[in-house]
Amino acid sequence: MRHGLRIAFFGSSLVSASWNGAVTYYRGLIRALHARGHRVTFYEPEVHGRQEHRDLADPAWARVVVYSVRDTDMLGDCLEEAWGSDVVVKASGVGAFDALLEAQVLELRRSGTQVVFWDVDAPATLERVAKDAGDPFRALIPRYDHVLTNGGGAPVVNAYRELGARRCMPIYNALDPDTHHPVPPEARFAADLSFLGNRLSDREARVEDFFLKAATLLPRARMLLGGSGWEDRALPGNVRRLGHVSTQDHNALNCSARAVLNVHRDSMARFGFSPATRVFEAAGAGACLITDAFEGVEQFLEPGREVLVARSGEEVAEHVQRLTPKEAERVGKAALRRVLAEHTYAHRAEQVEAELGFRLSAAVVAPGGM
Known part of the structure; x- marks a missing residue:
């Protein structure tokens, strides 16, 4: 050998x-x-x-x-x-x-x-x-x-x-299935939509469009914002800051919200075919993932069946508004099967x-x- x-x-x-x-x-x-x-x-x-x-x-x-x-x-x-x-x-x-x-x-x-x-x-x-x-x-x-x-x-x-x-x-x-996997939900991370990402200059405008605008359009929805750098950012009243979220808490965060949002940085969105680690972490936890649209997404997850795709904050809001717990579970389980089989x-x-x-x-x- x-x-x-x-x-x-x-x-x-x-x-x-x-x-x-x-x-x-x-x-x-x-x-x-x-x-x-x-x-x-x-x-x-x-x-x-x-x-x-x-x-x-x-x-x-x-x-x-x-x-x-x-x-x-x-x-x-x-x-x-x-x-x-x-x-x-x-x-x-x-x-x-x-x-x-x-x-x-x-x-x-x-x-x-x-x-x-x-x-x-x-x-x-x-x-x-x-x-x-x-x-x-x-x-x-x-x-x-x-x-x-x-x-x-x-x-x-x-x-x-x-x-x-x-x-x-x-x-x-x-995905590393030994580190990112389904766990029981935790009340501290309960939400209709969560987003985890550090505040970066080449992503902030897209976060404002896809996450904060969706929060404004859904004032009764519970939104969680995790990551460093958001402390002094004005936020809609229904968005709760989490600050830095330890890697040990990522599974609980992904498993506790009805849906999890992924937002790409500007350059990654322009080139396409660049799913972030968060995409696979969320899928590995069996979470229902909503991602901003990017070229090549179907190479990794099937839109509508294994992932929900949005082209604007309005579309994110529409997904969250019509997403039932049963449908969220179906999407999450389909994503988990796909990433374990191929990714x-x-x-x-x-x-x-x-x-x-x-x-x-x-x-x-x-x-x-x-």
């Missing part, structure tokens, strides 16, 4: 969800890769107070190395340690030394080593590069063996190929192996795996 890959992964954080939208993706995918026999070392910077707000102890399914942003020698030590790995990954949005890492990981290539740029926010990266012909990352793209993305479909793949990428493959967000991180890990040209002769389940 072949041994698994040794993977060095430079990303934002594996142990903290604080201002770290990629954390669910990282955890689900790396845990699934570990379960298939691969060994991942995750290198993350000590920034944004993440180490003070950890919500995960060092896991059995990955080795975590934290380096100081005040000491470049520590980063150099991490790069030296990564030398000789089978796969070296530089993710987008690490939060420190991004430009340096994008160049330095390419120096780790040797015979038998593949170097990957893993873009967890491809629409934003591509829009940034398109606006600045002098962006240093532009010249590095053709040097990577692979560009992997967590969304974007054909528009992102074509855009990266036009920039000279050798290979580009979406490895979409997905788990185990499925995504197999796609990663295929893209890297790796095949195991038999299934490998490592200790502490899924």
Whole structure:
């Protein structure tokens, strides 16, 4: 039997969800890769107070190395340690030394080593590069063996190929059924519609349209708004702020509202084919999901049967107004069946192996795996 890959992964954080939208993706995918026999070392910077707000102890399914942003020698030590790995990954949005890492990981290539740029926010990266012909990352793209993305479909793949990428493959967000699953509802999260998302400049207008407008149109409906940054935002009287919601409470939040809303950021909506992790978290909990419309939604969930799609706040309000508990349950159960059958991180890990040209002769389940 072949041994698994040794993977060095430079990303934002594996142990903290604080201002770290990629954390669910990282955890689900790396845990699934570990379960298939691969060994991942995750290198993350000590920034944004993440180490003070950890919500995960060092896991059995990955080795975590934290380096100081005040000491470049520590980063150099991490790069030296990564030398000789089978796969070296530089993710987008690490939060420190991004430009340096994008160049330095390419120096780790040797015979038998593949170097990957893993873009967890491809629409934003591509829009940034398109606006600045002098962006240093532009010249590095053709040097990577692979560009992997967590969304974007054909528009992102074509855009990266036009920039000279050798290979580009979406490895979409997905579900880890061990962490996101149905649980009993909790009274503190009871609502007609809940939305969870940090306040971001490139999503706020869409949140206002799809969530706050719907709340205004349904003054008797109970609405919950979770996420950081909304403290000073004026809200309709029927919207209750939750503030930051711990990852441990996501299942209860998703299972306690009649419907859960997903709202994409501007760039993700423009590129399409970019379902957020929240889509799969909600579906994995068996929640009835309402999402803002995006191109490619039917690739993941069937509109009308497994997800409700809205093109405006008025349509969100219409969905909520006519949604009965029985219908909400039907949609949620259909979504859960679909994501378990096609959209788990185990499925995504197999796609990663295929893209890297790796095949195991038999299934490998490592200790502490899924």
